[in-house]
Amino acid sequence: xxxxIPQIVEAFQFGFIQRAVVAGCFIGVCCAVLGVFxxxxxxxxxxxxxxxxxxxxxxxALMLGIYxxxxxxxxxxLASFWILHLANRANMYGDAAIxxxxxxxxxxxxxxxxxxxxxxxxxxxxxxxxxxxxxxLESIMTIALSFVVLMLVLLNYQDLFAIAFDEEYARVxxxxxxxxxxxxxxxxxxxxxxxxxxxxIMLVSSLIIFPAVxxxxxxxxxxxxxxxAAIAAVCSVVMGIVxxxxxxxxxxxxxxxxxxxxxxxxxxxxxxTKS
Amino acid sequence: MSIISVQNLSVxxxxxxxxxxxxxxxxxGEYIGIVGPNGSGKSTLIRSLLxxxxxxxxxxxxxxxxxxxxxxxxxxxxxxxxTVVANKSFPASVxxxxxxxxxxxxxxxxxxxxxxxDAVLQTLETLGIEHLHQEQVGKLSGGQSQRVFLAxxxxxxxxxxxxxxxxAALDPVTRDHFYQTIASLNKDQKKTILLITHDSxxxxxxxxxxxxxxxxxxxxxxxxxxxxSGDMSHYFGDFAQHLICHQH
Numbered sequence: 001x002x003x004x005i006p007q008i009v010e011a012f013q014f015g016f017i018q019r020a021v022v023a024g025c026f027i028g029v030c031c032a033v034l035g036v037f038x039x040x041x042x043x044x045x046x047x048x049x050x051x052x053x054x055x056x057x058x059x060x061a062l063m064l065g066i067y068x069x070x071x072x073x074x075x076x077x078l079a080s081f082w083i084l085h086l087a088n089r090a091n092m093y094g095d096a097a098i099x100x101x102x103x104x105x106x107x108x109x110x111x112x113x114x115x116x117x118x119x120x121x122x123x124x125x126x127x128x129x130x131x132x133x134x135x136x137l138e139s140i141m142t143i144a145l146s147f148v149v150l151m152l153v154l155l156n157y158q159d160l161f162a163i164a165f166d167e168e169y170a171r172v173x174x175x176x177x178x179x180x181x182x183x184x185x186x187x188x189x190x191x192x193x194x195x196x197x198x199x200x201i202m203l204v205s206s207l208i209i210f211p212a213v214x215x216x217x218x219x220x221x222x223x224x225x226x227x228x229a230a231i232a233a234v235c236s237v238v239m240g241i242v243x244x245x246x247x248x249x250x251x252x253x254x255x256x257x258x259x260x261x262x263x264x265x266x267x268x269x270x271x272x273t274k275s
Numbered sequence: 276m277s278i279i280s281v282q283n284l285s286v287x288x289x290x291x292x293x294x295x296x297x298x299x300x301x302x303x304g305e306y307i308g309i310v311g312p313n314g315s316g317k318s319t320l321i322r323s324l325l326x327x328x329x330x331x332x333x334x335x336x337x338x339x340x341x342x343x344x345x346x347x348x349x350x351x352x353x354x355x356x357x358t359v360v361a362n363k364s365f366p367a368s369v370x371x372x373x374x375x376x377x378x379x380x381x382x383x384x385x386x387x388x389x390x391x392x393d394a395v396l397q398t399l400e401t402l403g404i405e406h407l408h409q410e411q412v413g414k415l416s417g418g419q420s421q422r423v424f425l426a427x428x429x430x431x432x433x434x435x436x437x438x439x440x441x442x443a444a445l446d447p448v449t450r451d452h453f454y455q456t457i458a459s460l461n462k463d464q465k466k467t468i469l470l471i472t473h474d475s476x477x478x479x480x481x482x483x484x485x486x487x488x489x490x491x492x493x494x495x496x497x498x499x500x501x502x503x504s505g506d507m508s509h510y511f512g513d514f515a516q517h518l519i520c521h522q523h
Contacts, residue, residue: 158375165375172325172327216366219366
């Protein structure tokens with residue numbers, strides 16, 4: 001077997017690996033940062049729900065020959081507002097609202113896949129992700145949108161923190177919790193839909209959940225948790241892509257498994273520190 | 276002029292009337308103990324004052340402004356009923372949590388400066404918990420947690436403190452200490468206090484006035500008046516005078 005280091009160096013010579021690493025890291029950081037807020041608010045499954053829902057608009061766009069993200073982003077935002085509305089105004093539990101919206105999306109997506117012909121291969125790519133096929137345009141779009149997401153999180157950081165800790169108190173002190181919640185779900189929608197390209201519809205919520213829960217094992221402060229989550233996300237994306245290249249594995253799934261190993265390590269570290 | 280004015284307030288929740296025609300006024304610097312049986316609408320009244328409940332009818336004024344017009348929420352410190360952190364592993368330090376009490380007086384994008392950090396430390400010192408500043412909030416005991424949330428309510432130097440059953444989860448020693456802290460805030464710093472409690476036996480020692488609620492105002496006035504009231508035994512039982520007013 002060839003030595004591993006030269007193989008890794010060789011891997012990074014390829015344009016598609018460079019694009020995959022850059023796009024994956026930016027998406028990973030966005031997912032991780034938003035993930036800390038979502039996990040602590042027990043809303044982490046909103047990522048899963050929005051990803052599953054996006055099967056419908058992606059299927060619809062592929063059927064019509066439109067670039068899928070152009071349809072998936074606005075439809076995803078509408079779906080996220082629908083989830084918020086069901087959870088806040090229709091006296092429905094948040095997880096039930098997510099399940100309902102997600103099921104509708106999957107059902108509609110499956111119907112469109114059965115009606116359409118010739119685009120099922122593309123749809124398969126969206127289901128399981130294809131980070132190594134990220135184009136230059138998609139890379140640039142990902143970087144630009146990631147800057148927007150991170151900037152908005154930074155500007156709204158104190159509001160997001162206060163609401164994550166105690167939403168009712170945040171309302172009492174006059175914070176606009178409705179607006180902040182809307183910002184959070186819009187940013188999550190953008191990030192999830194971009195993340196679909198990295199690990200696919202089936203696994204994108206893991207990019208939100210794993211780095212956050214890994215960081216939460218080890219952090220005492222909120223800012224530290226966000227920084228740890230972002231580091232875990234970047235490391236898992238880079239290691240996942242390298243391992244996938246070296247051992248000819250599916251990149252998205254490998255990133256998720258690396259994330260799981262990080263979580264397991266942090267969990268065991270915490271247990272050992274306690275004992 | 277009253278600092279809080281409630282006129283003919285009625286609140287319905289899930290199609291049932293929780294508060295009916297409630298009226299009372301609070302003058303600046305008063306200490307009001309709000310008592311009443313379970314389900315009497317005490318927390319609903321507080322939540323209505325804070326704008327957390329929709330009201331059916333009536334009028335609430337805070338510092339001379341109607342609730343809809345009132346925006347200076349940093350003038351009100353609120354200690355909610357449940358101060359035990361539900362998620363024990365929530366990664367927030369005491370300093371971070373207490374600082375959220377200052378967000379009401381910040382404009383977007385909200386950022387903390389040195390003065391804010393000093394205010395947090397000063398408040399923690401006032402309550403004798405400055406050593407907890409860097410501690411993770413979910414790891415604190417009930418009494419420590421209570422003080423941290425009181426610090427959050429006080430950090431913006433509010434004129435009014437609204438406390439919803441603050442002593443429910445405290446042992447007797449910590450509870451007495453807590454009451455003394457609140458009493459000194461009222462006496463020394465002239466804070467207006469509204470405190471909900473089931474602890475009728477203790478509140479009389481500290482509150483100047485008592486608001487007895489049972490979906491409507493049963494009694495509102497000086498504590499001494501309450502002790503002399505003929506209706507007291509009717510609401511509190513035959514041992515009321517002994518238990519609440521400490522009279523034999």
